[in-house]
Amino acid sequence: MPALQNIKVAVDAVVFGYTSKEGLSVLLIKRNIQPFKNTWALPGGLVGDDESLENAVQRELKEETGVNINYLEQLYTFGQPGRDPRNRAISITYYGLVKPDVFELHADTDASDVAWFNIKKLPQLAFDHAEIISAAHTRLKSKILYQPVGFELLDQKFPFSELEKLYMAVLDRPIDRRNFKKKVMKFGFLEETTEKQALEGAGRPGNLFRFNTEKYYQLQKQGINFEL
Amino acid sequence: MPALQNIKVAVDAVVFGYTSKEGLSVLLIKRNIQPFKNTWALPGGLVGDDESLENAVQRELKEETGVNINYLEQLYTFGQPGRDPRNRAISITYYGLVKPDVFELHADTDASDVAWFNIKKLPQLAFDHAEIISAAHTRLKSKILYQPVGFELLDQKFPFSELEKLYMAVLDRPIDRRNFKKKVMKFGFLEETTEKQALEGAGRPGNLFRFNTEKYYQLQKQGINFEL
DNA sequence: CCAAAAGTGTTCCCAATACACCCATGA
DNA sequence: TCATGGGTGTATTGGGAACACTTTTGG
Numbered sequence: 250m251p252a253l254q255n256i257k258v259a260v261d262a263v264v265f266g267y268t269s270k271e272g273l274s275v276l277l278i279k280r281n282i283q284p285f286k287n288t289w290a291l292p293g294g295l296v297g298d299d300e301s302l303e304n305a306v307q308r309e310l311k312e313e314t315g316v317n318i319n320y321l322e323q324l325y326t327f328g329q330p331g332r333d334p335r336n337r338a339i340s341i342t343y344y345g346l347v348k349p350d351v352f353e354l355h356a357d358t359d360a361s362d363v364a365w366f367n368i369k370k371l372p373q374l375a376f377d378h379a380e381i382i383s384a385a386h387t388r389l390k391s392k393i394l395y396q397p398v399g400f401e402l403l404d405q406k407f408p409f410s411e412l413e414k415l416y417m418a419v420l421d422r423p424i425d426r427r428n429f430k431k432k433v434m435k436f437g438f439l440e441e442t443t444e445k446q447a448l449e450g451a452g453r454p455g456n457l458f459r460f461n462t463e464k465y466y467q468l469q470k471q472g473i474n475f476e477l
Numbered sequence: 478m479p480a481l482q483n484i485k486v487a488v489d490a491v492v493f494g495y496t497s498k499e500g501l502s503v504l505l506i507k508r509n510i511q512p513f514k515n516t517w518a519l520p521g522g523l524v525g526d527d528e529s530l531e532n533a534v535q536r537e538l539k540e541e542t543g544v545n546i547n548y549l550e551q552l553y554t555f556g557q558p559g560r561d562p563r564n565r566a567i568s569i570t571y572y573g574l575v576k577p578d579v580f581e582l583h584a585d586t587d588a589s590d591v592a593w594f595n596i597k598k599l600p601q602l603a604f605d606h607a608e609i610i611s612a613a614h615t616r617l618k619s620k621i622l623y624q625p626v627g628f629e630l631l632d633q634k635f636p637f638s639e640l641e642k643l644y645m646a647v648l649d650r651p652i653d654r655r656n657f658k659k660k661v662m663k664f665g666f667l668e669e670t671t672e673k674q675a676l677e678g679a680g681r682p683g684n685l686f687r688f689n690t691e692k693y694y695q696l697q698k699q700g701i702n703f704e705l
Numbered sequence: 706c707c708a709a710a711a712g713t714g715t716t717c718c719c720a721a722t723a724c725a726c727c728c729a730t731g732a
Numbered sequence: 733t734c735a736t737g738g739g740t741g742t743a744t745t746g747g748g749a750a751c752a753c754t755t756t757t758g759g
Contacts, residue, residue: 255526258484258556258567298483298565302556326554326569328486328530337526339486341554341567410738427740428722452737453729474704476721638711655713656749680710681756704748 257338260306261293261378263385264318266349266365267402269411273368273418274349275382278313278360284334285375287361291382292316293340294359306343314363315355320401321345324385332377344385346401393419394475397438397468400460408446408455412439416477424477436473438464485566488534489521489606491613492546494577494593495630497639501596501646502577503610506541506588512562513603515589519610520544521568522587534571542591543583548629549573552613560605572613574629621647622703625666625696628688636674636683640667664701666692 264276277289292313296305303321310316321343328339354363366372368386371379392398398419399412409430417424433439439458446454492504505517520541524533531549538544549571556567582591594600596614599607620626626647627640637658645652661667667686674682 254485254523256484256486256524257482258486295482296484296556299558301558302554302567323553325551326530328524328569330527330529339530339569341556408738425723426738427724430739432721446738448730450737451731451735453739455738476702636711653750654711655751658712660748674711676757678710679708679758681712683711 255337257333257336258296259293259338259340260296260302260309261291261340261342261381262306262310262318262321263291263324263342263344263382264310264314264316265344265346265368265385265389265402267346267415267418268349269414271349271365271367274365275368275371276314276316276349276354277364277366277372277374278356279362279364280359280375281361282359288375289366289372290375291342291378292360292363293342296341302341303343312358313356313360314352315357316347316352318345318347324381324388327377327381329377340381342381342385344388346389346398348402348404390420394477395472397436397465397473397475400462400465406442406444406457406459409458410455412458420477429477432475432477436464436468437461438468483565485561485564486524487521487566487568488524488530488537489519489568489570489609490534490538490546490549491519491552491570491572491610492538492542492544493572493574493596493613493617493630495574495643495646496577497642499577499593499595502593503596503599504542504544504575504577504582505592505594505600505602506584507590507592508587508603509589510587516603517594517600518603519570519606520588520591521570524569530569531571540586541584541588542580543585544575544580546573546575552609552616555605555609557605568609570609570613572616574617574626576630576632618648623700625664625693625701625703628690628693634670634672634685634687637686638683640686660703664692664696665689666696 266274266276276292278292280286280288280290292310294309296302306321310318322345324342324344326339326341330337332338349365356363371382393416399415402415403411412433413424413426413429416429438461440461442457442459444457446457448454494502494504504520506520508514508516508518520538522537524530534549538546550573552570552572554567554569558565560566577593584591599610621644627643630643631639640661641652641654641657644657666689668689670685670687672685674685676682
């Protein structure tokens with residue numbers, strides 16, 4: 250056991266966003282410092298000596314991308330020696346969900362650019378960040394099956410098909426519309442409104458739905474069985 | 478963001494053991510250094526500068542308790558400022574499963590004693606270790622429902638009722654014997670032998686079963702649906 | 706013969722699946 | 733009137749849950 254320890258402690262965030270046009274996306278920054286200068290990477294950075302881990306992620310996210318997020322969950326801690334070429338560094342990673350259009354992205358601090366990337370069209374990534382995103386995606390896919398996910402990623406009111414598309418984008422497989430709706434409605438955390446979807450292009454406009462936040466959070470805590 | 482960071486990086490292990498007499502137990506050490514001297518705590522310690530996290534856990538476990546373990550999984554990283562009264566310290570925690578009787582416990586290094594404690598009769602614990610154990614137990618309870626768990630915790634050959642009791646001990650609820658057996662046998666990772674259980678006390682002796690390791694590990698990777 | 710634990714089968718019901726046609730709208 | 737997407741119901745089936753009596757052994 251070492252007398253003096255020299256390990257850096259960092260946090261990184263995998264922030265997922267969803268829009269029906271873009272599908273499932275991840276928020277990345279372009280580094281403007283070495284190493285991996287000009288390479289895309291996850292937002293993140295060193296933890297302050299008196300700062301909680303959650304606080305560090307929120308702060309870095311805000312600084313580097315302008316995004317505030319209220320739902321972040323710890324994912325995994327990556328700590329292989331050599332994962333940072335400079336010195337030993339461990340990274341406690343988090344993942345979260347947001348509605349992309351709520352935020353105006355602005356690069357800052359050590360980022361020269363910020364952008365959303367579709368999960369299937371990621372650029373070359375710094376460090377072991379590709380691995381981290383892959384782990385986060387796997388986790389999200391499994392989470393979505395036992396906890397309701399959607400409130401964080403959709404507008405307050407949305408046509409039912411949006412939820413369907415969200416699930417298909419995250420799970421990356423087709424879903425039967427009728428069975429899906431039956432299943433979701435039975436949980437009772439969705440309310441149908443009488444408003445109609447504003448149209449874009451052709452097609453019959455659908456009713457708008459909204460989450461019943463009480464039941465939603467209750468189910469999110471309890472867990473649901475949501476095999477599709 | 479701090480120019481100089483001063484955070485200690487530690488690992489801690491929640492090692493679960495199971496015997497039908499004792500039930501589900503956790504391996505603890507009695508600290509013989511400050512702080513929390515003479516208080517029970519999880520085995521663990523600081524990570525070496527060039528050491529992987531997994532290696533650090535294994536090493537500390539070996540040093541402090543004499544236990545070798547081949548199955549360890551990362552649980553969560555605890556990092557609240559103030560969780561260690563000396564200085565800022567984060568702990569990457571792991572949990573694992575062993576057969577307690579395989580090991581001869583021997584305290585060493587900074588432990589004055591080592592022992593198994595039934596999960597329901599834990600002593601006062603150092604730091605936030607009670608919280609860590611609780612998180613590990615929750616995780617184990619959920620893991621046991623989607624992955625086969627037992628090989629690590631039972632003898633090579635065991636009567637079926639042992640597996641039943643193991644599940645009841647971990648989940649802390651009764652299980653219908655017949656339905657449980659039907660379900661387990663259908664997966665095909667258990668083989669019935671013709672040997673009979675060596676008796677202890679009254680009762681009809683049961684056949685011994687063993688795991689088919691190939692199918693077992695295959696299922697453990699794939700995941701199973703095992704709602705009971 | 707009594708206590709303790711093991712072994713075993715059936716019924717019922719609900720939930721998952723598969724599946725296809727009509728409706729409302731804009732162009 | 734056509735193209736696009738929204739909305740809906742039924743029949744089948746497989747799996748989970750509930751449930752009790754008989755057998756083997758030791759004392």
